[in-house]
Amino acid sequence: MSSRTGFQPRPQIGSGRRPSRKDRGTKVRRTTPGQVIAIILLGLGAIAIVAPFLWMVTTSLRSPGRAYDLPPQWLPTEFRWANFADAINGPVPVLRNMFNSAVIAISVSIGTLITAPMAGYAFARLRFPGRDKIFVLLLASLMVPAQVTIIPLFLMMSSWNLIDNPLSLILPGLTGALGVFLMRQFFLGMPEEILEAARLDGASAWATYRLVALPLARNGVSTLGIITFLTSWNAYFAPSIFLSSTDTATLPLALVLLLGPYGAGNLSVVMAATVIAITPAFVVFLLAQRWIIASLTQSAVKG
Amino acid sequence: MSKASTATAVRRPRTGRLTLAERREAMTGYAFIAPSVIGFLLFILGPVVAALFLSTTRYTILRPPRFVGLDNYTRMLSDDRLLQTYGNTFIYVIAAVILINAIALTAAVLISQNMPTWLTTIFRSAYFFPYLVALVYVSIIWQALFQKDTGVLNYYLSQVGVAPIDWLNSPGMSKVTVIIVDTWRNIGFAMLIYVAAIQEVPKEMLEAAEVDGAGPWRRFRSITFPMISQATFFNITTTVIGAFQIYESIIVLTRGGPGDSSRSVVMYLAEKAFSDYDMGYASAIAVSLFVLILLVTLVQFRVRRTWVHYE
Numbered sequence: 026m027s028s029r030t031g032f033q034p035r036p037q038i039g040s041g042r043r044p045s046r047k048d049r050g051t052k053v054r055r056t057t058p059g060q061v062i063a064i065i066l067l068g069l070g071a072i073a074i075v076a077p078f079l080w081m082v083t084t085s086l087r088s089p090g091r092a093y094d095l096p097p098q099w100l101p102t103e104f105r106w107a108n109f110a111d112a113i114n115g116p117v118p119v120l121r122n123m124f125n126s127a128v129i130a131i132s133v134s135i136g137t138l139i140t141a142p143m144a145g146y147a148f149a150r151l152r153f154p155g156r157d158k159i160f161v162l163l164l165a166s167l168m169v170p171a172q173v174t175i176i177p178l179f180l181m182m183s184s185w186n187l188i189d190n191p192l193s194l195i196l197p198g199l200t201g202a203l204g205v206f207l208m209r210q211f212f213l214g215m216p217e218e219i220l221e222a223a224r225l226d227g228a229s230a231w232a233t234y235r236l237v238a239l240p241l242a243r244n245g246v247s248t249l250g251i252i253t254f255l256t257s258w259n260a261y262f263a264p265s266i267f268l269s270s271t272d273t274a275t276l277p278l279a280l281v282l283l284l285g286p287y288g289a290g291n292l293s294v295v296m297a298a299t300v301i302a303i304t305p306a307f308v309v310f311l312l313a314q315r316w317i318i319a320s321l322t323q324s325a326v327k328g
Numbered sequence: 329m330s331k332a333s334t335a336t337a338v339r340r341p342r343t344g345r346l347t348l349a350e351r352r353e354a355m356t357g358y359a360f361i362a363p364s365v366i367g368f369l370l371f372i373l374g375p376v377v378a379a380l381f382l383s384t385t386r387y388t389i390l391r392p393p394r395f396v397g398l399d400n401y402t403r404m405l406s407d408d409r410l411l412q413t414y415g416n417t418f419i420y421v422i423a424a425v426i427l428i429n430a431i432a433l434t435a436a437v438l439i440s441q442n443m444p445t446w447l448t449t450i451f452r453s454a455y456f457f458p459y460l461v462a463l464v465y466v467s468i469i470w471q472a473l474f475q476k477d478t479g480v481l482n483y484y485l486s487q488v489g490v491a492p493i494d495w496l497n498s499p500g501m502s503k504v505t506v507i508i509v510d511t512w513r514n515i516g517f518a519m520l521i522y523v524a525a526i527q528e529v530p531k532e533m534l535e536a537a538e539v540d541g542a543g544p545w546r547r548f549r550s551i552t553f554p555m556i557s558q559a560t561f562f563n564i565t566t567t568v569i570g571a572f573q574i575y576e577s578i579i580v581l582t583r584g585g586p587g588d589s590s591r592s593v594v595m596y597l598a599e600k601a602f603s604d605y606d607m608g609y610a611s612a613i614a615v616s617l618f619v620l621i622l623l624v625t626l627v628q629f630r631v632r633r634t635w636v637h638y639e
Contacts, residue, residue, distance in 0.1 A: 059441070059544070060441050060442060060443055063438040063439075063441045063443065064443055064447060066438055067435060067438050067439060067447075067451045068451075070431075070435060070451075070455065071450070071451055071454040071455065073512070074454050074455055074457065074458060074512070074516070075454055075457075077466070077469045077470060077473060078457075078469070080469070080473065080480060081469045084472075093478040095478070095480075095483045096483060097480045097483065139363075140363040140364050140367070141364070143360040143361070143363070143364075144360055144361045144363070144364035144365075146360060147356070147357040147358075147360035147361045148361065151353055151354075151356060151357035151360065152350065152353055152354065152357070153353065153354035153355075153357035153358060154354065156357065159361065159365065162368075163364065163365070163368055166368055166372040166373070168621065168622060168625055169372055169376055169618065170569070170572070170573055170614075170617060170618060170621055171573070172573060172594050172597055172598075172614050172617055172618075173375070173376055173379050173614045173615065173617070173618045174371065174372060174375035174376060174379065175598075175601070175614070176375075176378075176379060176382060176601050176607055176610055176611050176614060177374070177375035177376075177378035177379055177382065178371065178375050179601075179602070180378075180607070181375070196371070197367070197371040199363070199367060200363055200364045200366070200367025200368065200371075201364075201367070202364075202368070202372075205364055229352075229356075230352070230353055230356035230357075231356060234360075255460060258462070259461070259462030259463070259464075259465075260462075261462065261463065261464050261575070261576040262573075262575055262576065262594075265576075265598075266598065266602055277462050277464040277465070277576075280464060280465065280468060281464060281468075281579065281580060284468055284471075284580065292472060295468065295472075296469070296472070299465050299468055299469065302462070302465055303461050303462075303465055306460040306461045306462070307457075309460060310453070310456075310457055310460050314453060314456060314460075317460075318452075318456065318520055321517070321520065321521075322520050322521055322523075322524035
């Protein structure tokens, strides 16, 4: 059983290197002035991080006429939920845009979750001529900035009549080198014996993958799913170029529209829309941040 | 990797032909990577090659591309707007590398001190959260806070006697504003990388140094910092690449203005390509950006070989 821990994301800070009972016995830790200063500094930083979000929530609940009142309020004193209705029913079809974002993000995630683990498994665990060369080539695409491919992609999508169509964002998102890389790392960390046992039992490579390796990799797969979904949900650059009408726009584009030509002056409604837009990230944050942090840091630190 | 290759050796010494089982395994392998490889050829490699080609042409959509050699590249050298936007971008890159890494490393060292677990959890979560939120959304919040007359920031500054600052619409401050938001959003991620690396530093080594009379600064400089160099390398590379591509935060905060004072090279590229439809020239700019990012990455790989500590 102990070998299983090898491919589960390590719990991070705090639960990590705990002193053994013996250590604790020999050395009694007291709070030193240095630690108090550390806590105060970190606390000030945390306030600077959280304050803008707090202000967003409070402003989203203020009546629009009082949104600009100073001194600012940090905790809501009035609860004008109508701002949220106004955000949705305003000049920009926010719900529609949210739906567009969801369709794209879900499609891209499903595609990635099918293609990336398969390729990652093949690169980690199957033997075929040219394997490592192809992997390095794929990996090199991580160094290609989106700005280089955007013009040819735009021309390509135009010739396929996909401009202003969610497919222009879905198709290039179905595969991706980052997912392949993360899944390969994951499968490399998997104990050889388990996979070898399946092979010796006569299972085909596909059956070994589908019935043994993939289920064992579900932590990695779900982390990849969350990262892929959020990346797509938050994307701005490519959508701003491929989508041109308010009806096909994704949520980030819609919010820029709401802020700019349409919503100038109605800060509360803009903030209400922003609260709606941030909610999925917040939910992910509450439910899965531990796994995201683990998988993001692992690839960097373990190289 | 080494495990896999010894397994091959045990199974069968390498002699030319593959057995039936090996051939089947190879076919499965190719089938498994096929979708990813097709996606790569179609949406990465193909477009990169196309961009290289387009960068040597004059192409404005209306007429087919016409080969002009290196004209687009020589034009870049005398394009004042391009030089200005590249200048701005370099400032963003340098500021990001210094500020993000300095603050993130400081925070990581502080958070790695002995303190109650619930406190570390709260700090870690708070610092990390902005990284999950779209840059567009955090920029929308910040542009409201940065307003000259109605913004929260200027209100508090006025309480301590500072005259209202025109964060968004003055050439002197617009870049500073962009840098503040960029730093604010990205320190959390860099910090987590540093924290994870600091945890890997053997406690015994630090304790031994403490016994030998090394102070906290000395311990950090001589033990912790050299041992987390791989994380430092990773963070510097990520911040450089990210800052070179800075885009949407500027669109929301300053729209590149006033004038071009805060415009990034990516904004200029997008304007050339998709407002002016000057696709050939825009491709040349994109290629120049690509080459720069590649160079920075390669230089850092070189440097890494000399100063990164491996266990």
